[in-house]
Amino acid sequence: MEYDVVIGLEVHSELKTKSKVFCSCKNEFKGEPNTHCCPVCIGLPGALPIPNKEAVKMTIKAGLAVGSKINDIAIFERKNYFYPDLAKAYQISQAVRPICIGGGVEIENAQGQKKFIRLNRIHLEEDAGKLIHNSKIGGTMIDYNRGGVPLIEIVSEPDMSSAEEAVAYLSKLRNILQYIEVSDCKMEQGSLRCDVNISLKPKGSNELGVRAEMKNLNSFRSVARAIEYEIKRQSRLLDEGEQVVQETRRWDDARNRSFSMRRKEDAQDYRYFPDPDLLPFRIERSLVDEVKSTMPKLRDEKIEYYVNELGLSEYDAKVLTNDLNLVKYFDKVVSYFNKPKFICNFILTTVLKKVKENEESDDLDIPIDPQNFANLMQMYESGKISQAICRDLFDEIWLNNADCQKLVEERGLAQNNNEDEIKSMLQELINEFPQSVQDYKSGNAKALSFFIGQLMKRTQGKANAQIASKLIKEMLD
Ligand SMILES: [Zn+2]
Numbered sequence: 001m002e003y004d005v006v007i008g009l010e011v012h013s014e015l016k017t018k019s020k021v022f023c024s025c026k027n028e029f030k031g032e033p034n035t036h037c038c039p040v041c042i043g044l045p046g047a048l049p050i051p052n053k054e055a056v057k058m059t060i061k062a063g064l065a066v067g068s069k070i071n072d073i074a075i076f077e078r079k080n081y082f083y084p085d086l087a088k089a090y091q092i093s094q095a096v097r098p099i100c101i102g103g104g105v106e107i108e109n110a111q112g113q114k115k116f117i118r119l120n121r122i123h124l125e126e127d128a129g130k131l132i133h134n135s136k137i138g139g140t141m142i143d144y145n146r147g148g149v150p151l152i153e154i155v156s157e158p159d160m161s162s163a164e165e166a167v168a169y170l171s172k173l174r175n176i177l178q179y180i181e182v183s184d185c186k187m188e189q190g191s192l193r194c195d196v197n198i199s200l201k202p203k204g205s206n207e208l209g210v211r212a213e214m215k216n217l218n219s220f221r222s223v224a225r226a227i228e229y230e231i232k233r234q235s236r237l238l239d240e241g242e243q244v245v246q247e248t249r250r251w252d253d254a255r256n257r258s259f260s261m262r263r264k265e266d267a268q269d270y271r272y273f274p275d276p277d278l279l280p281f282r283i284e285r286s287l288v289d290e291v292k293s294t295m296p297k298l299r300d301e302k303i304e305y306y307v308n309e310l311g312l313s314e315y316d317a318k319v320l321t322n323d324l325n326l327v328k329y330f331d332k333v334v335s336y337f338n339k340p341k342f343i344c345n346f347i348l349t350t351v352l353k354k355v356k357e358n359e360e361s362d363d364l365d366i367p368i369d370p371q372n373f374a375n376l377m378q379m380y381e382s383g384k385i386s387q388a389i390c391r392d393l394f395d396e397i398w399l400n401n402a403d404c405q406k407l408v409e410e411r412g413l414a415q416n417n418n419e420d421e422i423k424s425m426l427q428e429l430i431n432e433f434p435q436s437v438q439d440y441k442s443g444n445a446k447a448l449s450f451f452i453g454q455l456m457k458r459t460q461g462k463a464n465a466q467i468a469s470k471l472i473k474e475m476l477d
Pocket residue numbers: 020023024025036037038039040041042148
């Protein structure tokens with residue numbers, strides 16, 4: 001039987017405030033376990049939470065960036081459940097009155113078709129602590145540093161119908177959250193993660209099927225694979241006339257399959273009720289306007305700037321702006337060496353290739369200091385070093401960030417641009433390899449690259465390849 005696939009995502013994103021959401025403990029990923037904790041965030045009885053205004057502002061900012069309506073009154077509620085990483089046995093969250101309602105984002109598939117994914121809401125809540133399973137001691141340890149870190153949950157409507165669309169949506173959201181600087185969105189560190197709700201229904205039917213939820217996926221790859229797997233699993237069940245049960249499943253990336261964790265609860269199972277320690281709060285229009293005035297350039301505006309002001313092609317600008325880390329890096333490098341097109345070319349080819357080779361994760365990180373990278377680009381662009389040397393140096397400083405100018409001086413890597421010297425070396429090669437000269441004369445153009453290759457070998461890549469190509473042609477023609 002053929003089925004329609006219905007997918008909704010709940011995306012959790014940690015906000016990068018200085019302190020936690022209901023206390024003044026540091027909000028920081030690093031730090032010794034259980035050092036950023038106080039009676040409030042470990043949930044000692046009687047400790048009183050105080051909302052962090054910055055976290056509220058960031059939630060509003062996220063809402064404005066995706067066209068949500070900002071509620072004028074919001075309420076914090078207790079979501080009751082027991083788990084060891086949640087010492088007080090309830091999570092402060094929002095149910096009936098979240099900060100943001102509605103909105104949506106537009107995604108584009110590989111064929112360039114656009115689709116609007118509606119949002120249900122964005123609410124603010126606290127993160128739980130972290131369980132660390134340790135096979136050496138045969139037990140589980142708890143780190144409460146993450147407990148009380150502000151978290152926004154962005155809930156979509158079930159508007160997606162394939163793994164590709166879910167990944168495009170997640171990637172778009174990540175891009176927006178990065179640009180408005182409310183979250184660093186490091187998927188590997190868990191500051192951006194998502195739950196996928198997925199169900200199947202007979203093709204064309206209006207009635208929704210029973211859904212399964214997959215928890216805590218933290219890479220684009222696992223989102224895609226988990227969805228593909230779940231589509232197969234559910235269609236097999238339905239084909240065989242069996243029921244899909246409403247449940248929460250855990251995705252195991254290593255084994256490429258999901259496992260049932262527990263029967264899925266409904267909202268009423270959590271017994272939400274307004275937190276008596278936190279009064280409903282009014283969000284003044286003036287606060288919303290204040291947040292609006294701090295909204296930075298989003299991706300589309302940045303693309304426009306790169307194309308119109310810096311002369312990049314639209315394609316290049318799109319690739320570059322796909323990740324804010326890359327944008328920031330590029331802007332910095334250009335501020336030291338103002339040749340944007342030249343730098344962009346190198347980044348989109350050599351640098352991105354390197355990133356892909358080196359990183360399994362979706363977080364982009366370039367280990368070379370921008371000033372050092374700008375110096376490398378400047379030496380290459382001015383012809384001080386050859387392309388071959390530039391690539392070698394790039395590979396080296398990627399590993400150790402050594403000063404590339406110093407390396408060129410110390411090792412005498414400067415490019416040889418002296419036409420007379422290059423000419424005499426080429427003459428030697430012509431004398432040595434008469435067969436290749438013959439090949440060229442009988443129409444084999446490849447013989448030219450043979451001479452350039454030999455020349456590079458002898459000069460350890462220091463001869464100016466452009467000059468050499470021009471000369472060898474002249475000499476043989
Ligand atoms: Zn605390």
